[in-house]
Amino acid sequence: MSIEPIIGRYVTVAIGGIEQRIYFEEAGEGRPVLCLHTAGADTRQWRHLLNDAEITKVNHLVAFDMPWHGKSLPPEGFETQEYLLTTDAYIETVLAVIEALKLDRPVLAGCSMGGRIALQLAALHADRFSGFVAIEASDFQPAWYDIDWFHRPDAHGGEMGAALVSANISPYAPSSERWNTLWMFMQSGPGVFRGDLSFYTKDDSLIRRLCQIDTTKTPVHIIVGAYDLTCTPEDAKRTASAIDGATLAVMEEVGHFPMSEHPEGFRPFFVAALEKMPKTEAT
Incomplete structure (x- = not known):
């Protein structure tokens, strides 16, 4: 029997003037690293790294569930609302969590929609961070699917979402982790994956902001899986080339959810990414 660290x-924060009760997990000490989950999922995607004693020996890893996700409940009155994530609300949420947890210029590591918002923050609020690890991140991809399928009365949105993302998981991923990853999507709240994808597939504002990113002040490292159909290596390379000084790594045996679907395959790339970031310490 063992108890994980x-x-x-x-933590309760105000987002758009409304109080939100946010669930977060943390492990380790040293340089703060804030980790963001993908659309339709939650912090469980980061559990392998949070349990990695070598990484957490010198890094204080923090991961939180966005409102409406995982253990973070929707706001009061959600039953009368349509959940549609926006860039502004996403940025406000990340900054509010940083302030509430007193994280001093953390490294921001985000995957998929978390990687997209990491690049937005690199352009707009770089002074709040020491560096950015953008995983499965690119400037923009319009939907090649109908996002309304994920919130219909005649279909199970969670299972529909899992079916879609199953094609984005590498064949090299261990079967157990493939199914653990899909289970998170199956558990997604009604309309939540659709609301995240509304942000991911409709907001193209990052494209014109990439030129604002100054990697001489805050480094940007992009990581992408070769088996990612949503954010392909070509998408990531296009994005990296638009950011002067950004670096890029392609994972040959990994898909769109590297830290969850294939933790052993992802680990060396994550460690290498952290080595590119400033060696700041928690205060």
């Missing part, structure tokens, strides 16, 4: 707690 991950500690889970809640």
